[in-house]
Amino acid sequence: MSVRLKLTEIFLSIQGEADAVGWPTVFVRLTGCPLRCQYCDTAYAFHGGEWFTLEQVLERVASYGARHVCVTGGEPLAQKACIPLLTALCDAGYRVSIETSGAIDVSPVDPRVTRVVDMKTPDSGEEARNRTDNLALLRADEQVKFVICSRGDFEWARDFVRREALPDRCTVLFSPSYQQVEGRDLAQWIIDERLPVRFQVQLHKYLWGDTPGR
Numbered sequence: 001m002s003v004r005l006k007l008t009e010i011f012l013s014i015q016g017e018a019d020a021v022g023w024p025t026v027f028v029r030l031t032g033c034p035l036r037c038q039y040c041d042t043a044y045a046f047h048g049g050e051w052f053t054l055e056q057v058l059e060r061v062a063s064y065g066a067r068h069v070c071v072t073g074g075e076p077l078a079q080k081a082c083i084p085l086l087t088a089l090c091d092a093g094y095r096v097s098i099e100t101s102g103a104i105d106v107s108p109v110d111p112r113v114t115r116v117v118d119m120k121t122p123d124s125g126e127e128a129r130n131r132t133d134n135l136a137l138l139r140a141d142e143q144v145k146f147v148i149c150s151r152g153d154f155e156w157a158r159d160f161v162r163r164e165a166l167p168d169r170c171t172v173l174f175s176p177s178y179q180q181v182e183g184r185d186l187a188q189w190i191i192d193e194r195l196p197v198r199f200q201v202q203l204h205k206y207l208w209g210d211t212p213g214r
Ligand code: SF4
Pocket: 033, 034, 035, 036, 037, 039, 040, 041, 042, 043, 073, 074, 075, 101
């Protein structure tokens, strides 16, 4: 039987985050997530969705004619079929990335895929779900992302980054939680601490607001 995946949406947009920021990118949003971060902007992907075969997903992705594909959610790795999907996208020649919550083992992901792994801060409400074993698996071109909701979150993340020597292993991204922390404040905190992390904002939200399918 063909591999099937439950999808909330597939769309073409501009990558708003991480190293691939700015590239036209096809987003494949898988349905479902076992976490409930308080700032979640994709709660519409928790339930519902539509079943696609792997071949149907590849057809839809190809129809957009983009080089970059981002597999996201929800939590995409919560569906086992995400692993063969990632491999199939790499085989088809795309530059593939995955955005994952950090709560699930990332080791089965095809090594051609760039993994962007969250570390959940205390104010996300999901800190207990962090799977720190994932950090040791990341290559230098891969990324750990902290969404910062408060000054307390910043201090927690700063201490975490230093304790784990994360900047020596991979790229570390700090992003202000949308409408919870001023980007300017977070940028200043990073500068003041001389913290070797990359500040980023969610570019797509500055372009289009908090709109699904963008
Ligand atoms: S892991 Fe991502 S999709 Fe899941 S609740 Fe948190 S922000 Fe939302």
